[in-house]
Amino acid sequence: MPPTPTRHRSRTRSRRVTTLSLSLAGVITAGVALLGVSFAATTPPAAPPAQPNPNCTLRVPANPLTAQGLATPYRLTATDPAQGACHESNANQSAFVQATVIDPGTGTISVYDPLVIDNGSTPAAAPVVPTLPANAVVGIWFGYNGNTLTLAGHTAAGNCVGGVPGGQPFGQFAYCDAPAFFTAADTAEGAGRLTVPPLGTAKDGRPCLTTRDFGLVDQDQSDNVTTEYLATTQGTIAQKTAKNGAALGGGATMQPAALLNGSDNLLLDNFEDPALGCTPWTAPDLADPGSMVTSLALNELQAAKFQADPVAVVPLNDPMVTENNQQSRNKTNLYRAGVDQPALGATANGDPAAYCTDLATVGTRRINLDKPFTSVAASPQNGQTLFDFLTQRLAASLTNLGCQQAGSTPTATPTASASASATAVPTAMPTSTGLPTAMPTSSAAPTTGSTPTSSAAPTTGSTPTASAAPTTPAGGCTPAQLLADPGFEAGTAPPWQATPFVIDNSGGEPPHSGTWDAWLDGYLTPHTDTVSQQVTIPAGCKASLSFWLHVNSATPNSTADTLTVVADSTTLATYSDRNSASGYQQKTLDLSALAGRTVTLTFTGVEAKGSSRVSFVLDDTALNVS
Ligand SMILES: [Ca+2]
Numbered sequence: 001m002p003p004t005p006t007r008h009r010s011r012t013r014s015r016r017v018t019t020l021s022l023s024l025a026g027v028i029t030a031g032v033a034l035l036g037v038s039f040a041a042t043t044p045p046a047a048p049p050a051q052p053n054p055n056c057t058l059r060v061p062a063n064p065l066t067a068q069g070l071a072t073p074y075r076l077t078a079t080d081p082a083q084g085a086c087h088e089s090n091a092n093q094s095a096f097v098q099a100t101v102i103d104p105g106t107g108t109i110s111v112y113d114p115l116v117i118d119n120g121s122t123p124a125a126a127p128v129v130p131t132l133p134a135n136a137v138v139g140i141w142f143g144y145n146g147n148t149l150t151l152a153g154h155t156a157a158g159n160c161v162g163g164v165p166g167g168q169p170f171g172q173f174a175y176c177d178a179p180a181f182f183t184a185a186d187t188a189e190g191a192g193r194l195t196v197p198p199l200g201t202a203k204d205g206r207p208c209l210t211t212r213d214f215g216l217v218d219q220d221q222s223d224n225v226t227t228e229y230l231a232t233t234q235g236t237i238a239q240k241t242a243k244n245g246a247a248l249g250g251g252a253t254m255q256p257a258a259l260l261n262g263s264d265n266l267l268l269d270n271f272e273d274p275a276l277g278c279t280p281w282t283a284p285d286l287a288d289p290g291s292m293v294t295s296l297a298l299n300e301l302q303a304a305k306f307q308a309d310p311v312a313v314v315p316l317n318d319p320m321v322t323e324n325n326q327q328s329r330n331k332t333n334l335y336r337a338g339v340d341q342p343a344l345g346a347t348a349n350g351d352p353a354a355y356c357t358d359l360a361t362v363g364t365r366r367i368n369l370d371k372p373f374t375s376v377a378a379s380p381q382n383g384q385t386l387f388d389f390l391t392q393r394l395a396a397s398l399t400n401l402g403c404q405q406a407g408s409t410p411t412a413t414p415t416a417s418a419s420a421s422a423t424a425v426p427t428a429m430p431t432s433t434g435l436p437t438a439m440p441t442s443s444a445a446p447t448t449g450s451t452p453t454s455s456a457a458p459t460t461g462s463t464p465t466a467s468a469a470p471t472t473p474a475g476g477c478t479p480a481q482l483l484a485d486p487g488f489e490a491g492t493a494p495p496w497q498a499t500p501f502v503i504d505n506s507g508g509e510p511p512h513s514g515t516w517d518a519w520l521d522g523y524l525t526p527h528t529d530t531v532s533q534q535v536t537i538p539a540g541c542k543a544s545l546s547f548w549l550h551v552n553s554a555t556p557n558s559t560a561d562t563l564t565v566v567a568d569s570t571t572l573a574t575y576s577d578r579n580s581a582s583g584y585q586q587k588t589l590d591l592s593a594l595a596g597r598t599v600t601l602t603f604t605g606v607e608a609k610g611s612s613r614v615s616f617v618l619d620d621t622a623l624n625v626s
Pocket residue numbers: 018218219220221222223263264
């Protein structure tokens with residue numbers, strides 16, 4: 001894909017979104033500021049600049065894969081000192097290191113989080129020297145709260161990879177000897193020495209999430225780590241251990257919260273799992289006896305073994321694997337090798353459009369499915385529910401991945417859907433505090449008048465006119481279209497009555513025209529959605545109900561999942577998986593027998609199997625009388 005100005009802008013923006021939304025920077029900086037005021041008289045902390053240098057370099061110590069190397073602090077410096085200093089205690093600049101260790105003889109896995117300190121400083125407490133098993137295989141992963149972390153120092157000794165040699169770094173991510181770790185883990189598992197624990201079942205009845213579930217991933221999946229550090233108000237850093245927590249005296253000299261790395265892994269292990277009643281896989285912390293901790297490597301091992309289709313693996317348009325905003329197969333494969341993902345091939349081919357489609361459909365529906373749990377759960381963003389956080393993160397990811405340009409799903413009207421999704425995504429963003437049900441009502445309204453009226457009228461006009469013209473009832477009937485908001489462009493109910501998330505502008509299932517459609521089901525779990533409207537059909541009229549239907553089923557030969565059209569209790573039509581098609585098809589039903597009655601028209605979508613996904617999507621309805 002050739003680079004475009006839009007892609008360049010989105011790349012920059014994606015970094016900001018990732019950092020801002022996931023780093024907990026707000027929480028921590030607020031706390032630092034408070035303490036800074038309280039202790040200003042005695043301990044003047046170096047106030048972080050308003051715009052801290054977002055690009056820092058981490059110096060890898062000697063022999064990084066040995067016990068002594070793990071216990072030697074990594075040193076943070078500015079990549080370009082002219083852009084300002086880098087301070088590990090500044091939550092916007094913090095870099096994080098996480099090692100995971102396997103004993104190939106026993107298959108035992110443990111975790112060790114090496115320390116990061118400012119270059120030229122000393123740790124708040126000396127790192128614990130871990131005891132490693134004989135022949136231990138050590139993988140190291142990095143995360144970063146700024147934009148671009150560059151590795152320097154003894155990178156060759158650690159087989160460290162931060163990007164294509166001589167090219168741009170991945171950004172917030174790097175690793176040392178990760179492929180060797182995963183190979184050793186796979187070998188141990190194959191030999192029965194290592195058992196990867198199953199995912200368990202979430203409160204929503206679905207398997208617990210993994211870092212390769214489209215319900216969790218964002219534009220740069222499988223990035224960053226779950227490492228936490230303790231920081232003093234003087235800016236010195238220590239490993240987060242029980243001993244250090246006690247020895248350093250708690251609140252008196254410590255920053256009030258640990259330094260955290262905004263990451264997909266942290267989101268999964270610390271927020272999604274607790275909200276959904278799931279438990280992340282943990283292993284002993286070699287720096288903190290008795291403590292069990294999570295790690296990126298554990299997450300990826302579990303995802304590799306248990307994530308069901310569709311499996312999210314790093315796509316070619318992930319901003320961390322592009323090079324000068326161009327896709328790079330080499331860089332994509334390097335990244336994937338560091339997180340135990342298959343190289344590009346016939347499967348897992350990195351197709352941006354497929355990734356966009358799965359993110360928009362599977363991702364949207366899982367987030368909606370989990371709303372009862374995530375809307376009452378904490379998120380990494382202070383004052384924001386987990387549901388709101390996930391909704392905005394998904395919308396930003398679709399934008400940052402250029403999913404509109406990629407054309408996520410073939411539709412009858414590609415131009416309309418492209419512009420529709422483009423407007424839909426940013427609209428959802430500003431609703432940070434409000435409940436998501438209210439989402440883009442206001443901004444969607446202007447579209448309503450123009451688009452649906454003009455586009456819906458001609459389409460629907462043709463069919464009924466032909467049949468109605470020859471026989472005008474003797475009593476006379478004023479021709480009219482009776483349904484309110486026939487293209488769902490109001491973006492809300494009423495005039496339609498609908499179950500949650502049916503009236504949708506996520507672009508996950510693109511509309512037939514305009515920005516909105518009625519998207520029933522698509523949850524990959526047994527689920528029923530309805531959308532209905534009451535209408536009075538005048539006596540003496542012939543009546544014709546038409547609508548555009550898109551059925552998207554993973555099992556197109558099945559008849560288990562159904563969409564029924566009912567007028568009060570009279571079933572007018574039933575569709576099923578067998579009506580699957582790549583785009584919309586217009587359906588027309590004769591309602592003349594209902595003349596003189598007031599009835600409620602109800603579309604009911606039943607996702608019955610739950611073992612395979614089905615979506616029924618409606619748009620541009622019309623009830624024409626004549
Ligand atoms: Ca990410």
